Amino acid sequence: MTRMLKKAELHCHLEGAVPPALALAQARRYGVATDAFVQGGAYVWHDFTSFLAAYDAVSGLFRSEDDYALLTEAYLDELAAAGAVYSELFVSPDHAEAVGLGADAYVAGIGRGIEAARMRSGIECRMVVVGLRHRGPERVEWAAHYAATARNPLIAGFNMAGDERMGAVADFARAFDIARDAGLGITIHAGELSGASSVRDALDVVRPTRIGHGVRAVEDPGLVARLAEEGVVLEVCPGSNVALGVFPDLAAHPLRRLQAAGVKVTLNSDDPPFFKTSLEREYDIASRIMGFSDEELDAMTRTAIAAAFVDEETRVGLLARL
Numbered sequence: 001m002t003r004m005l006k007k008a009e010l011h012c013h014l015e016g017a018v019p020p021a022l023a024l025a026q027a028r029r030y031g032v033a034t035d036a037f038v039q040g041g042a043y044v045w046h047d048f049t050s051f052l053a054a055y056d057a058v059s060g061l062f063r064s065e066d067d068y069a070l071l072t073e074a075y076l077d078e079l080a081a082a083g084a085v086y087s088e089l090f091v092s093p094d095h096a097e098a099v100g101l102g103a104d105a106y107v108a109g110i111g112r113g114i115e116a117a118r119m120r121s122g123i124e125c126r127m128v129v130v131g132l133r134h135r136g137p138e139r140v141e142w143a144a145h146y147a148a149t150a151r152n153p154l155i156a157g158f159n160m161a162g163d164e165r166m167g168a169v170a171d172f173a174r175a176f177d178i179a180r181d182a183g184l185g186i187t188i189h190a191g192e193l194s195g196a197s198s199v200r201d202a203l204d205v206v207r208p209t210r211i212g213h214g215v216r217a218v219e220d221p222g223l224v225a226r227l228a229e230e231g232v233v234l235e236v237c238p239g240s241n242v243a244l245g246v247f248p249d250l251a252a253h254p255l256r257r258l259q260a261a262g263v264k265v266t267l268n269s270d271d272p273p274f275f276k277t278s279l280e281r282e283y284d285i286a287s288r289i290m291g292f293s294d295e296e297l298d299a300m301t302r303t304a305i306a307a308a309f310v311d312e313e314t315r316v317g318l319l320a321r322l
């Protein structure tokens with residue numbers, strides 16, 4: 001039983017956390033047809049490309065500051081009820097621009113949701129601005145520039161998500177330089193859709209303290225040793241990896257092998273309802289299917305808080321709550 005364990009999450013896409021029932025309610029409000037991406041109360045997609053299309057369609061159903069405040073608050077309330085003390089949410093100003101909302105109103109709405117949830121349960125949350133790789137280097141630089149200049153204390157980091165098979169990491173180096181120079185925490189999706197060389201490129205070019213997924217590093221023992229040696233933290237999302245076919249099943253998932261090799265690992269939900277998961281289920285999978293003890297799960301939670309993009313006072317406060 002992992003329900004009573006305290007938890008922390010570093011890797012969840014806000015638009016990927018929309019429950020299908022909320023997507024349907026938003027679609028009714030805005031008069032949008034949903035058959036293409038919700039059927040029988042569940043999201044429909046069959047590979048990464050169709051997952052991204054469904055994800056974009058759901059994002060298009062959130063169009064106002066209030067929509068984002070309510071979504072954020074609802075997600076964090078649910079997370080706090082499952083024992084989470086900390087959450088880092090990946091936010092995409094690109095989605096706000098696509099619906100004509102504008103990045104400032106988008107971030108303001110999310111910030112309101114964060115404050116409301118914190119007042120109720122004490123859960124801490126920070127935003128990590130995400131650039132979308134499949135939209136090309138210029139768009140990713142735009143997102144980095146926004147994150148660097150927004151001057152919002154809840155924006156704590158920068159990430160690149162989207163289709164990892166598009167372009168080389170080096171094409172996006174400037175975006176990460178902009179974010180790093182602004183003092184933001186740096187993480188990047190790598191080693192999910194592409195293999196070990198993608199993780200190596202991310203380490204060499206971007207120099208992140210964390211990697212989103214990174215699990216396909218397991219294809220190269222030398223790279224696993226490097227991750228352990230450099231103390232890079234992996235934001236591991238087992239349920240997502242199996243849902244997207246990165247590994248055939250949970251038994252084949254390399255979380256245990258990576259942890260045993262000394263790599264710093266954490267548990268995350270990625271896009272929970274799209275992958276029929278939740279942070280609580282990820283802890284449960286690690287416990288019941290992968291055989292991690294409660295002490296090992298607590299260690300992953302501490303690793304997450306140690307790697308969180310927060311100031312030291314907040315980190316000490318969070319560690320005290322475990």
Ligand SMILES: Nc1ncnc2[nH]cnc12
Pocket residue numbers: 013016055161162163164189192240270271
């Ligand atoms: N699993 C994932 N990989 C890359 N980009 C994403 N955006 C949302 N979920 C993602």
Ligand SMILES: [Zn+2]
Pocket residue numbers: 011013161189212270
């Ligand atoms: Zn992700």
